[in-house]
Amino acid sequence: MSTTTPRTEPTAPAAPATDAAGGSGRGAGVRRVRGLARANATLMTRNRLTLLYAVVLPVLPLVLLLTGPRGDVAVGAATVVTALMMTLLFPVYYNLLSQFVTRRDELVLKRLRTGETRDAEILVALALPGLVVAVTVSLVTVVVALALGAPAPVNPVLYAGAVLLGALMSVALAYWTAAWTRNAEAAQMTSLPVILLLVVGQVAVGFPDSVQRWTDWTPGAALTALVRIGWFGLDDGSTTPSLDLAATWSVGLQPVLVLGLWTAVGLDLARRSLRWEPQR
Template sequence: MSDVTLGTSLNRTLGLARFNWLLMVRNRTTMLYAFVMPLVPLGLLFASGGDDPDPTSGAATIGTALFMALLFPGYYNVLSMFVSRRDEMVLKRLRTGEIRDLELVASMALPGAAITLAVAVLTVPIAWASGLDLPLNPILLLVAVLLSIVTFAAFAVWTAAWTKTAESAQLTSGPVLLLALAGLMGAALPESWQRWFDLLPGAAVLDLTRIAWFAQDAQDGLDGTAGELSFLETWSHAAPSLGVLVAWTAVAVLLAVRSLRWEPRS
């Protein structure tokens, strides 16, 4: 693809993304889910800040905030937007012109992705003001967030395949939301169950947050001590969780591509 073609494609995608952003911010319910839900854990983190904050608790709170951003603006908003545009035949009409399929999907995912990245950036000053350390490996944290954004945007397109209306998305999104949130509860389960829950995307995001931000390995996360990993060691310790997240990204994208529908079922 030439530079001119790539630039034109990018301009079309950003133009559609700006339009989708405007529609999103005009919907009060969507904005409530998109902004308030991710900020609740961060508010609790700031309110509980003290002279000697617990890194394990901080990692769980920050991971939960990131996950709320991934689930609501990053997943649910894309799902409802895709279904409503499809049922109104907007997507079908747009595809008759020069707009490519990838541009359409990306333009719907970008507003949620922007909010998720904004939440990720906002966690840094809030965590620092709460007495927690700054992220040791922000590159690893960014990689985890970007992979998660792609994963849940793809899951949204997949879920849209069997979602008849935007209103029914409240029900059809349940399995993905349950799958995602179950990974956050693995630490509270018996050890024999934890290894299975560690394979879920929520557990991978939480582990990568703990390793990238607080340099905690598995044992640090259990006993509540501060991590002692170096910058390079965080990459090796993060490899299993990063592999789990990459696998979920690949599965989600494959499901989205195979089930993509641009118009309502007849």
């Protein structure tokens, strides 16, 4: 496995003592992250294809609520799960992967690291636009679904947990994938394993029990289960709500742990293998 490229020493003057003590340094770091995130968001909106992937595709599944039977729990669950998957795959995972690889190839990241900007600030700033889109689309999904007859979430905390944990996991997997992606064009191929892990878990609801025992450990299955449990009170592959608020906590523990495990593994792999300069 590749090792992390050594950090180039800053050429700027030494920071004042207040930065080292964490006084003005934290505020400066926040300003740097905010400025970089704003620049990344601007670049995303200027690219029509990226904007289509990031904003339009995630909300398209909501059309199913307009065409399907009003108030149908099965249709509502499938629609919300699909919208969440599209949100995590495109504005968070794939957009972040392609942006990081492109800026690495253009030596933008290398130049940023020679200044005052810390590695963590660069990584957070790159991920922020996609995370904001993911949270916004998830909130829009709630409003639209309720307006079109879907039931109110049984356990809103579990649904919010699915969004936040899924977004953090997607960021971790994007940076890990970037470690072995040579260029932006190659991202179309290197992203396929992660996309498969998310998609196969979503459709695994209809698989036999012998297959589901394995697919339950995929991030897609965990996300699907959390949405079905937390919002609709659905257990396993049922189409009839059977879980009350208290029951959702115990049933939802396993998918939460699965998502947490995938997030921890992704962050560790990204930390140990991330490349900051192009592969020659």
